[in-house]
Amino acid sequence: MSRSAIKLHTPAGRKALDKMINEAERKAQETALTKGGKPVAPAKKAAGNGEIRIIGGQWRRTRLPVAQKPGLRPTPDRVRETLFNWLGQDLTNWKCVDAFAGTGALGFEAASRGASSVVMNEQDAALVQQLQRLREQLDAKAVKVQRGDGLSCLKSISGQDLVLLDPPFDLVDMFEAAVKAAAQAINDGGFIYLEGPEAWGEEQLQPLGLELHRYLKAGAVHAHLLKKLP
Structure with a gap:
């Protein structure tokens, strides 16, 4: 699939783009190792939001978004x-x-x-x-x-x-x-x-x-x- 053909607004498109990025990172690491250099570290994902779940009481099963710090x-x-x-x-x-x-x-x-x-x-x-x-x-x-x-x-x-x-x-x-x-x-x-x-x-x-x-x-x-x- 060419880069221009990827439709990022669709799940299939995002999955294809992630696959391309992972493949590029893998090849970069292999190239660095072949040349005797250090492996290239994968790009760090930005910290996003997680969630907590209230177990019991009046808000039982309520999920609350929380920052990841x-x-x-x-x-x-x-x-x-x-x-x-x-x-x-x-x-x-x-x-x-x-x-x-x-x-x-x-x-x-x-x-x-x-x-x-x-x-x-x-x-x-x-x-x-x-x-x-x-x-x-x-x-x-x-x-x-x-x-x-x-x-x-x-x-x-x-x-x-x-x-x-x-x-x-x-x-x-x-x-x-x-x-x-x-x-x-x-x-x-x-x-x-x-x-x-x-x-x-x-x-x-x-x-x-x-x-x-x-x-x-x-x-x-x-x-x-x-x-x-x-």
């Missing part, structure tokens, strides 16, 4: 489903904080299941705008979106039933301070969901007045549900 790691569907099974599905009248909201997957899930108050805190300005758009799209009146540092957010609140902690995995030094601040922010008997790159044990939790209520490892994700002791 370096380091952004939405909590997997399986882990979110397990978390809210642990919590009992119905969060009616719960007060919640999603301190490192990111895509908002955890916070919107809590709001979908009846939480009366969900503070979604995020530092990245573009993600804050995205969260605002999703809030409006869902008409999620219980959700408040704010921009700020996650640790400062935790230190400024109290009387919460659930704190959702999913800091960037590369901020290793922040985890201990975040868990400590979250422990002060929740009521006795309240919960902290902690998602991190390593498992937390009783020796780390007991000095903070917390116990490990549930635990799940899914790939590189260690998911903990912590409960505050009375």
